[in-house]
Amino acid sequence: MSSFRCLVVSLPILVLFLGSLPSNANAITFRHPTNFSVGIEGIVFCKSCKLQGYDKSMDASPVPGATASLLCIVGKRGATVKATTDSNGYFLIQTSTLTSFTARKCRVFVKPSPLRYCNVAVYPGRGGAALKFERVLKLPNNELQILYTAGAFVFGPRNVTMCPQM
Ligand SMILES: *[C@@H]1O[C@H](CO)[C@@H](O)[C@H](O)[C@H]1NC(C)=O
Numbered sequence: 074m075s076s077f078r079c080l081v082v083s084l085p086i087l088v089l090f091l092g093s094l095p096s097n098a099n100a101i102t103f104r105h106p107t108n109f110s111v112g113i114e115g116i117v118f119c120k121s122c123k124l125q126g127y128d129k130s131m132d133a134s135p136v137p138g139a140t141a142s143l144l145c146i147v148g149k150r151g152a153t154v155k156a157t158t159d160s161n162g163y164f165l166i167q168t169s170t171l172t173s174f175t176a177r178k179c180r181v182f183v184k185p186s187p188l189r190y191c192n193v194a195v196y197p198g199r200g201g202a203a204l205k206f207e208r209v210l211k212l213p214n215n216e217l218q219i220l221y222t223a224g225a226f227v228f229g230p231r232n233v234t235m236c237p238q239m
């Protein structure tokens with residue numbers, strides 16, 4: 074657990090504090106480790122189909138009920154944590170159980186869209202998405218959550234004539 078803390082907390086928190094401390098960044102120590110978790114957010118779209126929540130500027134609609142999986146290589150093993158998109162196509166994978174998390178060793182994959190007419194993967198493709206650090210959140214229970222984004226996952230129909238007509 075302690076190596077997990079060091080690896081995950083040190084980098085982003087350092088970044089956060091460097092901006093607010095007037096001087097000596099070396100003075101930062103972590104004598105009182107706080108509980109924390111990792112959150113990874115992202116969004117799943119169907120391109121070209123006009124569904125509930127269609128965004129004209131993007132020509133895309135949110136995909137609810139899609140499964141996003143965080144895959145991390147932890148030591149010699151793999152660890153997976155999943156989440157499902159809501160009606161806005163938004164997912165938030167949360168974990169406090171990965172024991173040696175480093176964002177570099179994780180990728181997010183989204184299963185083929187549950188929409189049968191919109192399940193051709195357009196972006197980011199087979200390799201999944203890397204994690205990008207966003208910010209550190211303080212949750213109501215005083216826990217810190219280190220938030221990353223996996224960005225947007227886009228699916229499309231084989232042929233736009235397959236989209237349901239609104
Ligand atoms: C972390 O969580 C555990 C169990 O939930 C609790 O016992 C402990 O006091 C917490 N530590 C801190 C620093 O908040």
Ligand SMILES: *[C@@H]1O[C@H](CO)[C@@H](O)[C@H](O)[C@H]1NC(C)=O
Nearest residue numbers: 121230231232233234235236
């Ligand atoms: C899409 O489907 C329509 C109707 O089935 C067909 O006429 C059209 O050629 C198709 N377009 C493409 C790009 O396959």
